[in-house]
Amino acid sequence: MNEDMIVCRCEDITLKELRDLIAEGYTTLDEIKRALRLGMGPCQGNICLEIAAREICKMTDKKMEDIKMPSKRPPISGIKMSELVGDNQNEK
Amino acid sequence: MLKRTGIPTSDDLQSVTPDKERLLEGPVAIIECFNEIPCDPCFYSCPFKAIKKFDDINDKPELDYSKCTGCGNCIASCPGLAIFVVDYPKNRLSLPYEFLPLPSVGDKVWGLNRAGKSICQVEVIKVKDPDKNDKTAVITIRLSKKYLMEVRHIKVGDLDE
């Protein structure tokens, strides 16, 4: 099977990169996230995390329900700094 | 096979087709609804109470052929577009149609079977598209008797295509 397919469109990560990393021993999503930026793009992991979880399960004999998911911190989508601090300074 | 291809088998069809005697009496609805889904608008559409009230909304519709007059009210009520009216003596079939352009009365169009194959030419004899049908037109076609139980869709456009 050709492993040159995209797992994470936001960060352009291929299945091969993901599988190589799992084979190296990166078997949690948090580790993979830190190494590859998987799940850190605009969609915040909505697309890729489940696919990556499935690959971990396949390669390490785990079950989907046992995979620890990375945390979901606010803000949920990308926002401008000005939204947070800029214009609001003028408001009472 | 219906579950694999989307094409009902002859056994499926037999379970919803009235006997020859009833067909010869005149127009009658054929409800090609084969799985138990939560849906009941057909019951409310029938002015003759020929479609049995649903005890469980997931039941398949049951049609009392003796009460059905073939009025066709149910055709556009079915969200699954699964109801047809066959008028065996007059070689007519009424079917739901949600494509544009609508055909015109007198048009010769292709009759398609349940697999989408063009099997014969048919003549459009009625086009009903009242507001109450909410954009589901009911087209009545005339066709050869042997295709009455086969044709379930039409293809509007050039016959040579």
Place this chain on the structure above:
Amino acid sequence: MILLINTDLLVIGGGPAGMTAALKAAKRKAEVIIVERYHELGGQLTKQTHRFFGSKSEQAGTRGIDIARGLTKEIQNMSEIKVLTEATAQGYYEDKIVTVSYQNKFRKIRAKRIIIATGASEKMMLFENNDLPGVYGAGAIQTLMNLYGILPGKKVIMVGAGNIGLIVSYQLLQAGVEVKAVIEADSEIGGYLVHASKIRRTGVPIYTGHSVKSAIGESSVKGAEIIKLDENWQMITGTERFIKADTICLAVGLRPLVSLLIQADCAMVYVPELGGDVPIRDENLKTTNDQIFVAGDAAGIEEATAAMLEGEIAGLKAASEIGYLSEDVVEETRRLKRELKKLRGGPIGRKIRRGLSKVRGDDNVKKNRYSHLR
């Protein structure tokens, strides 16, 4: 300083579940704010040009777009409801406040109760060249076509024979697009057979037990190589065949959008039958966070009629907890639950029922894929 808004009830998501939740609560005089990401209310209903199934008393036979219009109008007529469109809920914080980005500003909303009706996102699928322009999600195609009047392409391969795949195929045909085939990995069609039959009789083949091996094309989709699967969903080498197309549409499932629920520390459970991680809740849709309810696809993937009923139940309960009691609450809640039970009662609802049986009870907490964060 960030502006703080106080309200009785905050509804996050203005789709079918959120709209009915807001209406039910507002009719009992609760003050409601709806936060909706899109520029109008309706959610997925705004793309559903087909007639709905279900019970006639719950709008069966009506087209989704008309249900959305009706509910939107009702909401606009309610002075108790304030709608923020193009507004995105961004986070839930320990002090029970939700932040929202709205009109380029950050707002804080403090509500006595919150109903999370954020819906779902589409699942992706792995195959070669899956990043080629011309590969779309079914939701994107519906948005382009049914909201903006833009055709995605001329020849489409649909992947997935669930209701979404079948319905979007039909809508593509109505828009004059050629649907080359519907590909389904399972050995049977997952959606309603009447939907399958209605596209099949226009001539669209449905290949069950098949998958997409690769998208073909250099700079955009020129077709796809499809392949047969064995009973374990493994590709059978040698069965590849090429289908020419300029668009591949993926309708391979949805996943509940639950980030806010996780931030709010609601106990979750992983339930494949409901599309992924969903919050544990009681029969009134109350989560393990006393302030928070859930409704619609965020509670588990189902269809819009169920979402609307869930919204109503949650809206009613939230309003009475805030203090807007009315005599009919008990009877009305009972009726709604009865309707929901009827809807899920048949063979089609089996999967949902199995899924729902897992969202209650302590045993399941151990399947919480987020519990290590708590």
